[in-house]
Amino acid sequence: MATHKDEKTESRIKLAAQKAFHKKGFDGARMQDIADSAGINKALLHYYFRSKDQLFHTIFQEALGKFFPIIIGVLESDMDVEAKIEKLVHTYIDHLTQNPMLASFIIHELNQNPERLKAFLIGKKVPKPEKFLQQIAIGVEQKQFMPIAPGQLLVSIVAQCIFPFMARPMVQFMLSLSDKDFDLFIEQRKKEITDLIIHGLTVRKS
Amino acid sequence: MATHKDEKTESRIKLAAQKAFHKKGFDGARMQDIADSAGINKALLHYYFRSKDQLFHTIFQEALGKFFPIIIGVLESDMDVEAKIEKLVHTYIDHLTQNPMLASFIIHELNQNPERLKAFLIGKKVPKPEKFLQQIAIGVEQKQFMPIAPGQLLVSIVAQCIFPFMARPMVQFMLSLSDKDFDLFIEQRKKEITDLIIHGLTVRKS
DNA sequence: GTTACATTTAACCAGTTAGTTAAACTAATT
DNA sequence: AATTAGTTTAACTAACTGGTTAAATGTAAC
Numbered sequence: 001m002a003t004h005k006d007e008k009t010e011s012r013i014k015l016a017a018q019k020a021f022h023k024k025g026f027d028g029a030r031m032q033d034i035a036d037s038a039g040i041n042k043a044l045l046h047y048y049f050r051s052k053d054q055l056f057h058t059i060f061q062e063a064l065g066k067f068f069p070i071i072i073g074v075l076e077s078d079m080d081v082e083a084k085i086e087k088l089v090h091t092y093i094d095h096l097t098q099n100p101m102l103a104s105f106i107i108h109e110l111n112q113n114p115e116r117l118k119a120f121l122i123g124k125k126v127p128k129p130e131k132f133l134q135q136i137a138i139g140v141e142q143k144q145f146m147p148i149a150p151g152q153l154l155v156s157i158v159a160q161c162i163f164p165f166m167a168r169p170m171v172q173f174m175l176s177l178s179d180k181d182f183d184l185f186i187e188q189r190k191k192e193i194t195d196l197i198i199h200g201l202t203v204r205k206s
Numbered sequence: 207m208a209t210h211k212d213e214k215t216e217s218r219i220k221l222a223a224q225k226a227f228h229k230k231g232f233d234g235a236r237m238q239d240i241a242d243s244a245g246i247n248k249a250l251l252h253y254y255f256r257s258k259d260q261l262f263h264t265i266f267q268e269a270l271g272k273f274f275p276i277i278i279g280v281l282e283s284d285m286d287v288e289a290k291i292e293k294l295v296h297t298y299i300d301h302l303t304q305n306p307m308l309a310s311f312i313i314h315e316l317n318q319n320p321e322r323l324k325a326f327l328i329g330k331k332v333p334k335p336e337k338f339l340q341q342i343a344i345g346v347e348q349k350q351f352m353p354i355a356p357g358q359l360l361v362s363i364v365a366q367c368i369f370p371f372m373a374r375p376m377v378q379f380m381l382s383l384s385d386k387d388f389d390l391f392i393e394q395r396k397k398e399i400t401d402l403i404i405h406g407l408t409v410r411k412s
Numbered sequence: 413g414t415t416a417c418a419t420t421t422a423a424c425c426a427g428t429t430a431g432t433t434a435a436a437c438t439a440a441t442t
Numbered sequence: 443a444a445t446t447a448g449t450t451t452a453a454c455t456a457a458c459t460g461g462t463t464a465a466a467t468g469t470a471a472c
Binding site for chain 4: 415428437440
Binding site for chain 1: 449450451452
């Protein structure tokens with residue numbers, strides 16, 4: 001297993017660390033567990049990442065890096081509002097399906113230490129969703145959309161996508177969903193959210 | 207300070223423990239900090255609550271006890287759908303305004319140990335939101351509401367209420383809200399959510 | 413004034429955990 | 443053959459943390 005400059009080891013460590021941190025959080029995760037899970041020993045773990053803080057930092061930055069570009073990329077594109085919302089919902093849900101603990105992890109660690117957000121943003125180009133917000137504002141002005149605050153709408157869309165992943169145990173209990181049911185629920189949800197939001201947004205003549 | 211069977215001490219401990227657990231989670235909270243924050247010493251803390259687990263259990267049960275009755279009480283009442291949704295949104299947001307970390311705390315700890323939910327439910331009467339779900343189903347059948355899965359609607363409502371509290375740092379950054387702005391945002395949100403949902407739900411003839 | 417409980421003090425124990433160290437081993441590089 | 447870097451082993455430390463203990467003190471009730 002001892003090969004020169006083995007990339008596998010580092011990525012195995014990162015995968016193991018991701019699993020541990022996402023599931024247990026910084027405080028709950030154990031370096032020994034991460035080493036075991038990566039199939040190496042503590043000494044080598046510290047050889048690659050000097051400290052738990054540094055390892056966590058790497059994982060957390062990566063998590064944030066996955067989260068922001070999605071939303072920003074879609075929101076700043078040239079689609080019209082309806083297409084943009086649909087795309088955003090689909091992208092978000094697909095991404096969270098593959099990283100179920102991602103949202104919960106970011107939220108928890110960000111609440112513990114909100115400064116991390118600013119630390120992350122330093123150096124990075126992090127455009128804000130101005131374009132989408134303006135599109136909504138214009139639609140409202142032209143009486144094409146119901147009078148809604150653009151920021152409120154954005155939060156509502158994101159909330160509906162992210163929440164069920166974070167509150168999975170509660171949702172499953174309240175709606176009596178098996179694990180299979182839950183997957184179905186999430187898949188259906190793409191259309192349900194899109195329809196509810198767009199229909200709620202659109203002005204219709206009575 | 208040493209009075210007979212002093213209730214103050216226990217409630218001071220519980221308040222301090224709540225603060226600590228809500229903010230740092232089980233793993234992050236320290237018994238020493240809780241004792242300090244309660245203005246007592248570790249020995250007395252263990253005199254009241256034998257262990258960290260027991261103290262946590264008390265706080266967690268209390269948190270869940272605050273969370274469920276709200277939603278169930280409203281959802282199983284006799285109001286019509288529109289009034290019910292409005293009431294639910296207002297009740298939730300008011301409650302979370304006074305306990306900003308409550309949702310984040312429950313979500314995090316429940317994800318770490320989903321069995322806690324079942325443990326909590328044992329012995330407690332925990333009705334499910336069947337009535338509300340049926341009201342929606344009937345409305346859909348009668349073409350009064352748009353064709354939506356009742357469970358999806360319920361999750362969407364709750365998501366929109368809870369999410370901004372959990373994701374506060376992110377929301378504040380993305381929308382450039384000061385702390386004051388955020389409070390305003392939340393207050394406005396009551397109407398925005400209610401309107402968006404009800405308008406999105408209602409069938410209108412074109 | 414004695415009893416009973418609440419509280420403090422301060423030291424202490426035992427287990428856990430992040431992180432270190434040094435020696436030996438492995439395999440590709442030169 | 444010598445070099446170099448990745449890796450293992452195993453023992454160790456230093457700090458932290460949950461929890462305990464025992465002795466002393468305070469305070470109200472009986």
